[in-house]
Amino acid sequence: MVARYTLVLGTKDWSSWSLRPYLAIRQIGAPFEEIVVQLRHEGKSREEILKYSPAGKVPVLKIEEGGETTTVWDSLAICETLAERHPDAGLWPDDARTRAVARSFAAEMHSGFPDVREQLSMDFARRVPTPELRAATKEQIARILEAWTQALTQHGGGGGFLFGRFSVADCMYGPVVSRFVIYGIEVPALVSAYCDRMMALPAMVDWGHAAQAEVDAGIA
Numbered sequence: 001m002v003a004r005y006t007l008v009l010g011t012k013d014w015s016s017w018s019l020r021p022y023l024a025i026r027q028i029g030a031p032f033e034e035i036v037v038q039l040r041h042e043g044k045s046r047e048e049i050l051k052y053s054p055a056g057k058v059p060v061l062k063i064e065e066g067g068e069t070t071t072v073w074d075s076l077a078i079c080e081t082l083a084e085r086h087p088d089a090g091l092w093p094d095d096a097r098t099r100a101v102a103r104s105f106a107a108e109m110h111s112g113f114p115d116v117r118e119q120l121s122m123d124f125a126r127r128v129p130t131p132e133l134r135a136a137t138k139e140q141i142a143r144i145l146e147a148w149t150q151a152l153t154q155h156g157g158g159g160g161f162l163f164g165r166f167s168v169a170d171c172m173y174g175p176v177v178s179r180f181v182i183y184g185i186e187v188p189a190l191v192s193a194y195c196d197r198m199m200a201l202p203a204m205v206d207w208g209h210a211a212q213a214e215v216d217a218g219i220a
C-alpha cells in the first residue's frame, strides 16, 4: 500500500528546520504534497501551524495510509521516520559503527550550536556580509568545521557527503551549509567543496528558487 505524504513547512527563506526533512524526502524520491505556512505573520502563523500539529512548530509530516493518518513532528523525528520507512534510500550508513557516528552528528546539530543558529539565522535567498562573530559563534563554527573535516576525510573522498553516501547527517547540516554561504563564512577547501556539492543538490536548488520567490513576493 502506497502511503500519502504531506510535508508541512515554514517560509522556505527562513525555516531551517523545515529544510532538513525536505532534503530527506527528496532524497527518497517518494511523491509528497507540501504545505508552506507563512512564518512571522502576526498572530496567524501559530494558528495555522496548530491546524497540523499540537506541538505548534513546523516541520510536520502527515502519513496517510490504510485509512489512518499519522502525524510526525520535529525535524529529526521526521528524518528518522522516513529513513526507517524507506531503507532502500540508505539515509543512514550501512555500517553500524559509522551509523552511530552519523546519528551523533545529527543529534549534535539538532540540540546544539545555538549561537550559529541565532547569529547566522537562515535567509536562504539572500547574501549578507559576514557580521562581527561572537566568541561563542566562532567556537561553534570551529566545532562544526572540525566535525565535518573529520567525517569528510574519513568517508567523503571521491566527491561524497559527510558519511560517503548522502545521509540524515547531511540533511541536518544542510541549513548550516546554506548559512556559511549566505554569510560568507571562510571554510577550508575540503569543506568548501562539500558546501558546493550540497548547494548543487536539486533539492537545495529548488528550495532556493522557492525562497527567492518568497523574497520577490515580499513575504520573506
Ligand SMILES: N[C@@H](CCC(=O)N[C@@H](CS)C(=O)NCC(=O)O)C(=O)O
Pocket (backbone or CB within 6 Å): 010, 014, 015, 016, 017, 018, 039, 045, 046, 049, 056, 057, 058, 059, 073, 074, 075, 076
Ligand atoms: N526542534 C524543532 C524546531 C522547530 C522550530 O523551531 N520550527 C520553527 C520554524 S523554523 C517554528 O515552527 N516556528 C514557529 C513558531 O515558533 O511559532 C525541529 O527540529 O523541528
